[in-house]
Amino acid sequence: MDLTADRGELVALVGASGAGKTLLAHAVLGMLPPNAEESGDIRVDGEPLDPPARRARAGRGIALLPQSVTFLDPVTPVGRQLRRSAALAGRPDPRAAAATALTDRGLSPEVAGRYPHELSGGMVRRVLTAMAMMGSPDLVLADEPTPGLPAEAVRAVLHDLRRIADDGRAVVLITHDLPAALEVADRVVICHDGRTIDEVRPADFTGNGEALSHPYTRALWLALPANGFHLPEDS
Numbered sequence: 001m002d003l004t005a006d007r008g009e010l011v012a013l014v015g016a017s018g019a020g021k022t023l024l025a026h027a028v029l030g031m032l033p034p035n036a037e038e039s040g041d042i043r044v045d046g047e048p049l050d051p052p053a054r055r056a057r058a059g060r061g062i063a064l065l066p067q068s069v070t071f072l073d074p075v076t077p078v079g080r081q082l083r084r085s086a087a088l089a090g091r092p093d094p095r096a097a098a099a100t101a102l103t104d105r106g107l108s109p110e111v112a113g114r115y116p117h118e119l120s121g122g123m124v125r126r127v128l129t130a131m132a133m134m135g136s137p138d139l140v141l142a143d144e145p146t147p148g149l150p151a152e153a154v155r156a157v158l159h160d161l162r163r164i165a166d167d168g169r170a171v172v173l174i175t176h177d178l179p180a181a182l183e184v185a186d187r188v189v190i191c192h193d194g195r196t197i198d199e200v201r202p203a204d205f206t207g208n209g210e211a212l213s214h215p216y217t218r219a220l221w222l223a224l225p226a227n228g229f230h231l232p233e234d235s
């Protein structure tokens with residue numbers, strides 16, 4: 001895997017299920033299982049991300065927007081969970097930080113009193129985003145933030161991530177959803193079988209994929225319903 005994200009940039013990491021997208025995000029966060037064998041080089045601001053550097057940045061410099069909503073505690077009101085994140089992120093006034101985090105993500109203050117099951121899928125996503133942003137991270141890894149959401153909520157999530165990047169942070173959007181990625185990404189990195197195989201500018205996804213040099217990338221593009229559902233010939 002080879003991927004770079006700069007401040008102010010939204011990079012989409014696109015690939016089929018099992019390609020290794022979540023593992024890459026977990027490797028950056030230091031969340032791989034204890035017996036995982038790792039090789040390679042992960043750097044932030046040019047500095048190797050070794051265990052002490054990772055501990056220093058966890059929840060602050062780097063934040064994960066998790067793939068699974070089970071990261072929320074089902075038996076604790078959302079407001080209390082936000083206050084806990086604020087405290088962990090070292091915010092001096094967790095109560096105020098939690099309240100601001102809700103309104104920053106377009107949620108009303110009364111959401112604080114609700115349990116996760118009392119929220120819509122789109123609202124849960126916003127709460128997770130509010131938590132991830134609590135430590136004002138430089139790098140946000142959003143792992144599949146849109147599946148299962150209605151089109152309007154998908155657009156809201158993407159717009160929110162774009163805004164986070166425009167605020168000067170680096171955002172990596174992990175997704176299967178190529179059309180969604182193309183709406184907001186500055187660059188699209190394609191991965192397949194545990195490797196990044198191509199990096200493409202969104203504008204190159206056009207027509208019959210004449211501008212796409214990698215056959216797998218072109219196959220992904222042509223497999224979209226709008227492009228005729230041509231089945232990818234797997235390499």
Ligand SMILES: Nc1ncnc2c1ncn2[C@@H]1O[C@H](COP(=O)(O)OP(=O)(O)OP(=O)(O)O)[C@@H](O)[C@H]1O
Binds near residue numbers: 015017024
């Ligand atoms: N703990 C583990 N031990 C061994 N193999 C694993 C482990 N976790 C994941 N894998 C394997 O690594 C590969 C990549 O998994 P990963 O979850 O990163 O895929 P993904 O690209 O995020 O897929 P999806 O789009 O379905 O979320 C898969 O083949 C998976 O079976």
Ligand code: NI
Binds near residue numbers: 022023143144
């Ligand atoms: Ni995944």
